[in-house]
Amino acid sequence: MIKHGDPSPIPYILSTLVLLAAGYGWFYLKNQTPTINTTVPTTPPPTSSGVSPTPPPAPTPTPAAASFPPPTAVASGTQVRIDGSTSMVGINQTLKNGFEQQFPNTTVIPQARGSDQGIQNLLAGNTDIAAISRPLTPQEQSQNLVAMPIATDAIAIVVGVYNPLTGGLTPTQVEDIFQGKITNWSQVGGAANAIRVINRPAISGTHQAFQELVLAGENFGTTPNITTLPQDATTPLLRALGNDGIGYATYTQVMNQKTVRSLAVNGVLPDQPTYPYQRTLYYVYKNPANPAVQAFLGYANSPQGKQLISAGN
Structure with a gap:
């Protein structure tokens, strides 16, 4: 029974409740195992504008020149058009002579309007092989053009x-x-x-x-x-x-x-x-190579063709 003049018990009750709550919180946190986020984000963080940047595309592999076998026979009426570098006039002519002699009723038509023009004509379908005296650019490679080394000059x-x-x-x-x-x-x-x-x-x-x-x-x-x-x-x-x-x-x-x-x-x-x-001189073809191109490049890579290239270079 509370007598008049005695201090109120309410403050003591509240203080006791606060101490019990603090003690329970300390005990609970002490026994918890912290969780660490080990997930690696798969996308770049947002930019200052809030938009995540687009990841760069994977590089396109450069196609390697195919190793065409030396032809044993070439269909009658086969025609091969070559255009490109003036530096390869001699090579083109000696290979033309040897190819036409070994495979009757075939025709090789060489022209020399410059490496860049040869590439343009190849892309447009106006020639079968571009003879160039420089490497292909990445842009040219991306258009299915493949360069085959022919000679050093x-x-x-x-x-x-x-x-x-x-x-x-x-x-x-x-x-x-x-x-x-x-x-x-x-x-x-x-x-x-x-x-x-x-x-x-x-x-x-x-x-x-x-x-x-x-x-x-x-x-x-x-x-x-x-x-x-x-x-x-x-x-x-x-x-x-x-x-x-x-x-x-x-x-x-x-x-x-x-x-x-x-x-x-x-x-x-x-x-x-x-x-x-x-530098290196190249024959360039558009992938996939047609049978006429395969036959001519196979001939150019044969022992006889390489001997002619040495003579024409």
């Missing part, structure tokens, strides 16, 4: 046979000449005459290979002493050299010329294995 630095420069050049000097940084022959040990640079058009596979091999991917110069030919043809380039010009061409096209000579680079001539400006 050197890009020669050429001058007129009567050019007064008697020595060779260093790679840096070659680069500086074709970028317009060196414009007088006296800067490289020659006579005090201006240098005329004769360049091939950008559609040329040799132009593109030169840009990668010699200029390390940089652009050609645009100085007034640099002239770019309108067509990718070696004969006009050689004629334009005179006594003060410099240009470049596939070595097999100039090695027997009497009006020009190739310059040594770091003391090495283009016919030596350590020459710095070497």
